[in-house]
Amino acid sequence: MEENMSVNRGCCMIEELVLKNRSYRRFVEEKRIEISVLRELIGFSQKSASARNIQPLKYIISNKKETNGLIFPQLSWAGYIRDWDGPEPGERPAAYIVVLHDTARETTEKLLWCDLGLACQNILLGAVEKGYGGCLIASFRKKDIVSVLGISKRYTPLLVIALGKPAESVRLEEVETGGNIRYYRDGEGVHHVPKRKLEDLILKEFADG
């Protein structure tokens, strides 16, 4: 799998970005992300597909220490890793993007969350290209986020994207059919992520010729 998962040097950019785009949870906190960079990332999400082109998503961006300090305590980190409550001071995200539903833009729950995934992937791949990395956090105290950020009732927070310069190694591994997919951290602090095999993902193949 190591081999399967490694970057094919002869190949194209997107393959490399997709591979580098891991869920990073520890960062070089002092390495700033300029607000102009965050705006650029929102520009990428702006151009993602949206079901019926409704574009129901809004964004709050922060690279401000004070605000980051209000967001951080509301987040849950890496459910599978016991005895770890998230990154220590110095390893925390340098910036956040909070993605919200503008409830004035009606859509279905499924299509809203699909739009969200499409938009977030553009943001994350853009961040990776710029030397940063991120983690999508769906588990957070919604009421408290609403309160500390002063979000009006029209908007519902869906996801928090934590961003920064990664300060950890993440390794993909191939998992046997039906095997354990829980990620884990080894004694050297490397984060391992078991991914299902390609043969397990492709249910059927209809090939011409």
Place this chain on the structure above:
Amino acid sequence: MEENMSVNRGCCMIEELVLKNRSYRRFVEEKRIEISVLRELIGFSQKSASARNIQPLKYIISNKKETNGLIFPQLSWAGYIRDWDGPEPGERPAAYIVVLHDTARETTEKLLWCDLGLACQNILLGAVEKGYGGCLIASFRKKDIVSVLGISKRYTPLLVIALGKPAESVRLEEVETGGNIRYYRDGEGVHHVPKRKLEDLILKEFADG
């Protein structure tokens, strides 16, 4: 907007891909997509993030004329464009990826559809880089897709990705705050997509310094 939306030549690859990655609905049908390319695209989705790393998605891939011919009639195309039932013969997709939920992998509906969006964006950006383009179709006859593709009860089709070499121009436009976001096709067959302005997407900005 034309200017805002155009590719910044001095800038990076992902910006260009994100911009080129439009929802294409008319294709050069005779331009094949090799099955190895479809497998490679699934390899990109394999590496996308998945909530709690459940990886609940499976894929059916087809570049086979016969199978494509069974899939096509089940799809609904471009709801906003009246008097158009989808691409004519010769302009139809050269390949399909049907994305399914493996119901043996439990997750929530929200997280399932977020995973789906993340995975699909990797697939589409990969396709664009290879000179193809696609359209995510959420509106299709599910029972008939299940029947013509012989899908067992364990799997629920979520989305069909139509793929091919694009045979149409798609232009992004900026829409005024609260303006009409319905896409439309002009007299010359150009497809126009009104996108909300960056200022309308960023609800709040907390900037340091």
